[in-house]
Amino acid sequence: MEKRGSRRKLAARNDRARRAAADRPQSRWRRWLRRVVVWGGALVLLGVLFLGLAVAFAARSMPTYYQLKATQTAQTIVVRARDGTEIVELGPSFGKWLSSDEIPQVMKDAMVSVEDRRFYSHLGIDPYGLARALYVAVTGDGRVSATSTITQQLARNVFLNSNRSLDRKAREAILAMALESKFTKEQILELYLNKVYFGGGAYGIDSASRKFFSHPATELSTAEAAIIAGLVKAPSRYSPTADVDAAVGRASVVLRLMKEQGRIPPDVTVDPSAVNLKEEKGQNSVRYFTDWALPQLDLLLPETFEPIEVWTTLDVGMQRAATASIKANTPAGAQGAMVSLDRDGAVLALVGGTDYVETSFNRATDALRQPGSSWKLFVYLAALEAGYTPDDRVVDTPVDIGGWKPRNSSGRNAGEINLRTAFAYSINTVAAQLGNEVGFGTVASMARRFGITTPINTYPAMVLGSNEVRLIDMVRAFAAVSDKGHSVEPYGILKVTTADGKLLYQHEKRRQSQLVPDYVAAGITDLLQTAVNTGTGRAAQIGRPVAGKTGTTSSNKDGYFVGFSSGVTTGVWMGRDDNGRVGGLQGGTAPARAFAAYMRYAVKDRPVEEFDTDLKLPEWQLEPDDEYLLGNPDDYYFIDEQGNLIEPGTSGEPRRDPFDEAFDGNGEGQRPRPGAQRPGQAPQPPPRGADGAPQAVGDDFLDQATGADRERAPRPIPTPNVQIIRPQ
Structure with a gap:
């Protein structure tokens, strides 16, 4: 019996163990x-x-609702000319603030349909829309599509930036729910429609309506509302003024969504292509100037977002004349640019192209083009500083510098000429010889000294303008010559004030440095004036003194003229953006004519100024005078009234000297004869004349004695004997 009972107990335990083992995973899962x-x-x-x-x-x-209404989302900049005339207003345009009751219902419906169909039912974020976007991302290409509600967009526009980061999205969601908790749906939609950006500087539907349709937003039609609502996704891509077809296509999408959501009857036909768009007036060339000048505010001003007024150096009349002269003289298919500086560097006019709307690329300040022979300014400056004068004789002859053989545009050589003529007629071979003599590195250093900021190579061809430069830099260099060799710094901003007149910045005159001596500036001005009077720049004459230089590159790809008159320095460039050939384009043709057309207006109210070309050379460069040739009179031997020899520095005690033989035989000579020698001095060969016969005296002494004006011989220019390695 005991054994049978033990077996029953053992079986029961095993059964319980089996049931416990079977129940254990389920219990563990339930516990977790x-x-x-x-x-x-x-x-x-x-x-x-x-x-x-x-x-x-x-x-x-x-902030409160009224504080948010008064908050601007960007900075407005009013740009004024030098006389205070408003020339352009940049930045946001907000139009009139429309209350919720004043906003057409069709505008509200269009915006809600395309941007946030569940706007009236969510609490700031749309969980359904977010879940759908995540599902599409998982089952599609892995990218999460935009899910921002109107409230989130308002939060981002007012409080945040547009960075695509998880942290920013989290804060955006919190702020959106805060907006929903504090304001009504109608208030949120009113804030949004009055603050959202629609492109072209237009913030809010009223500004957009006036910009695109020339009437206030209270008069918007269904098609116009659809066009405006479609802009929010990509203002620049769907702007009616940029791409009408894209704007109409996007508006059609908005209208389809409005019908699907029951916000307009499905049987209503709306044709956005029939909308009358406001004619976009071409923005004039002032924008070239503002594109160059206004970025400088980042360096001139502390960070500020309040509206400001920028007073510039621009002269409205001169800008208009510059624009007209470029348009009238630029060859068909080419572009033109002009920069005009006052004597202190103030930019009076700046044109970066023939049509800003067509292309906003600023060829006056950004384009790098070859200046051609106008670069010879730096070659001749270096030569004048090295000791040349405009009257020095040089030889126009074929040149070979390390295998480089420059030719003149005429294909001929003029032989012996002076420096002034060589510059006036832009003789390439003479410029090459001068550059080789003074050193190509010296020419590059001179260009850098005068404000050329672009890279400069020192290969021989650089003397003919092979380096690419900016037009504004070349004008700066010529302006320094106009100011007698003093440095010039172009500037465009006179002062900056807040809208209520508080001064934020005032231009201060910079210290000038003397770039070259006065006589060098006078010499180069002499050459530049001759180039206009009788040389390649004759088309630039305006009836008063003008100094300047033409420039033409190979195959007529670039035409240059830079010059000055009455304190105004102006440079003109013409050519194609693709660097193609322009038939008949030379610096002395269209660019010089554009220069003259503009300068006649630019200097009409200024007094006529004659150029200072009087060379006051330093002592080391002066021609020897009598005192230099013959010595100081105090050092002379001479004869007193009784015929006695008086030694230098004595009180007059007579003494006979073996050097008496140096005097004329009759004893009446007052100075030693040229060629006479003192005792112990080696015999000197007698001077000889042009025919080789001995002369009693040398030519120099005869010139001094007779006052003969003997023409100077051509200044020799050595032929290089070094091998110059040219780039392959």
Whole structure:
């Protein structure tokens, strides 16, 4: 019996063990499920609590509705000419603020349909839209599409930036829910429609309506509302003034969504292509100037977002004349640019192309083009500083510098000429010889000294303008010559004030440095004036003194003229953007004519100024005078009234000297004869004349004695004997 009872107990234990083993995984799974539910619920509660606190804190610190209405989202800049005339207003345009009752319902419906169809039902974020976007991302290409609600967009526009980061999206969501908790749906939509950016500087529907349709937003039609609503996604891409077809296509999408959502009857036909768009007036060339000048505000001003007024150096009349002269003289298919500086560097006019609307690329300040022979300014400056004068004789002859053989445009050589003629007629071979004599590195250093900021190579061809430069830099260099060799710094901003007149910046005159001596500036001005009077720049004459230089590159790809008169320095470039050939384009033709047309207006109210070309050479460069040739009179031997020899520095005691033989035989000579020698001095060969016969005296002494004006011989220019390695 005991054995039978033991077996029953053992079987029962085994049975219980089997049942426990079978139940163990299920119990473990249930325990983990309970833990997940408990802890997950706790975390959700903590998250909701944290989110609620964040939203409550954001709502509490958020500006009031009226403060948000008064907040601008960008800076307005009013640009004024030097006389105070407003020339352009840049930055945002806000139009008139429209209350919710004044905004057409069709405008509200169009915006809600395309940007946030569940706007009236969500709490700032759209969970359904977010879930759908995540599903599409998982099952599609992996990218999460835009899911921002109208409230989130408002939060981003007012409080945040557009960075695509998780942190920014989280803050955007919190601020959106705070907006929903503090303001009504109608208030949020009113803020949004009055603040959202629609492109072209237009903020808000009223500004957009006036810009695109020439009437206030209260008069918007269904098609016009669809066009405006379609701009929010990509203002630049769908702008009616940039791409009408793209704008109409996007508006058609908006209208389809409005019909699908029941906001307009499905049987209503709306044709956005029939909308009358405001004719876009071409922005004039002032924008070339503002594109160059206004970025300088980042360096001149502390960070500020309040509206400002920028007073510039621009002269409205001169700008208009510059624009007209470029348009009238630029060859068909080419572009033209002009920069005009006052004597202190103030930019009076700046034109970067023939049509700003067609292309905003600023060829006056950004384009790098070859200046041709106008670069010879630096070659001749270096030569004048090295000791040449405009009257020095040089020889126009074929040149070979390390295998480089420059030719003149005429194909001929003029032989012996002076420096002034060589410059006036832009003789290439003479410029090459001068550059080789003074050193190509010296020419490059001179260009850098006068304000050329672009890279400069020192290969021999650089003397003919092979380096690419900016037009504004070349004008700066010529302006320094106009100011007698003093440095010039171009500037375009006179002062900056707030809208209520508070001064933020005032231009101060910079210290000038003397770039070259006065006589060098006078010499180069002499050459530049001759180039206009009788040389290649004759088309630039305006009836008063003008100094300047032409420039033409190979195959007529670039035409240059830079010159000055009455304190105004102006440079003109013409050519094709693709660097193609322009038939008949030379610096002395269209560019010089454009220069003259503009300068006649630019200097009409200025007094006529004659150029200072009087060379006051330094002592080391002066021609020898009598004292230099014959010595100081105090050092002379001479004869007193009784015929006695008086030694230098004595009180007059007579003494006979073996050097008496140096005097004329009759004893009446007052100075030693040229060629006479003192005792112990080696015999000197007698001077000889042009025919080789001995002369009693040398030519120099005869010139001095007779006052003969003997023409100077050509100044020799050595032929290089070094091998110059040219680039392959």
